[in-house]
Amino acid sequence: MPKDLTRAARWFHALSDETRLQIIERLRDGEQCVCDLTDMLATTQSLLSFHLKTLKETGILTDRREGRWVYYSLSPEAIEELERLIGSLKPRGRGLRVSLKRCD
Amino acid sequence: MPKDLTRAARWFHALSDETRLQIIERLRDGEQCVCDLTDMLATTQSLLSFHLKTLKETGILTDRREGRWVYYSLSPEAIEELERLIGSLKPRGRGLRVSLKRCD
DNA sequence: GCCATTCATCAATGAATCTTGATGTGGATG
DNA sequence: CATCCACATCAAGATTCATTGATGAATGGC
Numbered sequence: 001m002p003k004d005l006t007r008a009a010r011w012f013h014a015l016s017d018e019t020r021l022q023i024i025e026r027l028r029d030g031e032q033c034v035c036d037l038t039d040m041l042a043t044t045q046s047l048l049s050f051h052l053k054t055l056k057e058t059g060i061l062t063d064r065r066e067g068r069w070v071y072y073s074l075s076p077e078a079i080e081e082l083e084r085l086i087g088s089l090k091p092r093g094r095g096l097r098v099s100l101k102r103c104d
Numbered sequence: 105m106p107k108d109l110t111r112a113a114r115w116f117h118a119l120s121d122e123t124r125l126q127i128i129e130r131l132r133d134g135e136q137c138v139c140d141l142t143d144m145l146a147t148t149q150s151l152l153s154f155h156l157k158t159l160k161e162t163g164i165l166t167d168r169r170e171g172r173w174v175y176y177s178l179s180p181e182a183i184e185e186l187e188r189l190i191g192s193l194k195p196r197g198r199g200l201r202v203s204l205k206r207c208d
Numbered sequence: 209g210c211c212a213t214t215c216a217t218c219a220a221t222g223a224a225t226c227t228t229g230a231t232g233t234g235g236a237t238g
Numbered sequence: 239c240a241t242c243c244a245c246a247t248c249a250a251g252a253t254t255c256a257t258t259g260a261t262g263a264a265t266g267g268c
Contacts, residue, residue, distance in 0.1 A: 005125045015193075016117035017226085021109045028196045034245060047227060049246055068235055068244050074195055082190050089119075090183050092132045121256080138215060151257060153216055172214050172265050 008085050014058040019043060020051045024060070024074065031064070031073035112189045118162040123147060124155045128164070128178065135168070135177035 014020060022041050026032055034052065038045050052072055055061040060078045064071045118124060126145050130136055138156065142149050156176055159165040164182045168175045 002126075002129075005122050005129070008125055009120050009122045012116045013120035013225095016113050016120045018109050018113045019226095021112055021193075022106075024193050025106075025109070028194065030195075035243095038244095044228075045245070046229075046247085050226080053246080065235090065245095070245065079190065079194050082193070083187075086183065086186050086190055089125075089128050089186070090132065091134075091178055117255095123256090139213095148258075149215070150217085150259075154256075157216080169215095169264090174215060 004088065008088065011058055011060075011082065011085060014055055014060055017051065017054075019047070020055055023048075023051060023055065023072075027061070027072060027074045031071045033069040033071050035069065037072070108192065112192065115162055115164075115186065115189055118158055118164055121155065121158075123151070124159055127152075127155060127159065127176075131165070131176060131178045135175045137173040137175050139173065141176070 015024075019041065023037060026037060026040055032040075034045070034048065037052075038048055041048065052061065052063070056063060056072070059081070060075055061072050062075050064073070119128075123145065127141060130141060130144055136144075138149070138152065141156075142152055145152065156165065156167070160167060160176075163179055163185070165176050166179050168177070
């Protein structure tokens with residue numbers, strides 16, 4: 001069980017939820033506090049907190065406390081990491097493209 | 105519930121499983137029949153079939169029957185689609201980066 | 209036609225995950 | 239200290255998903 005694939009699977013899982021993608025969509029314009037996100041996304045505070053935690057644990061988001069409020073933002077490295085992951089899924093050079101025919 | 109996000113969530117979900125990522129990893133070198141994949145990945149035929157179906161339904165893989173064998177390969181458009189999805193997660197221009205401070 | 213092979217599908221179980229509602233925690237205010 | 243607010247955490251239920259084992263469908267050889 002390759003370690004990279006385990007890591008990749010976790011990243012993709014964090015992105016496999018609509019609510020979490022909505023959170024990311026909102027954070028594309030910059031950091032937001034939880035209360036703003038609660039207003040924007042029709043969801044409960046408890047559920048939002050759960051999804052934020054999921055994204056944070058994966059490394060997609062970072063948080064920052066300021067007084068009573070907690071601000072979340074996209075981790076700068078997150079997009080690079082994702083593009084690296086996508087790169088690891090790309091077909092390799094066509095030189096090996098012949099079928100091995102081990103089934104015959 | 106934006107339709108794009110629904111679609112993106114489905115794609116990411118398809119990639120959120122280690123076995124499915126292993127399948128993709130194998131197919132990076134070109135198409136393979138199911139029997140080869142069964143040998144390579146320590147898994148049962150039934151389970152492999154389930155995961156192949158998941159990937160195919162999402163559009164990541166295509167299949168092709170040839171006699172008794174079914175060959176799976178990476179869909180050419182899949183990687184482009186993924187890069188498009190990743191692009192839709194990127195932070196927007198920094199001009200809007202000011203915090204709205206609606207919480208005050 | 210009969211049988212073996214390759215793969216898909218189905219039903220059932222168990223595990224992981226999402227969701228909800230209640231409670232807990234830490235900071236700010238008076 | 240008492241209280242309110244923003245947010246996190248917890249326990250319980252609901253749902254979705256992965257896995258297994260058995261059966262079915264299509265192909266090809268005899």
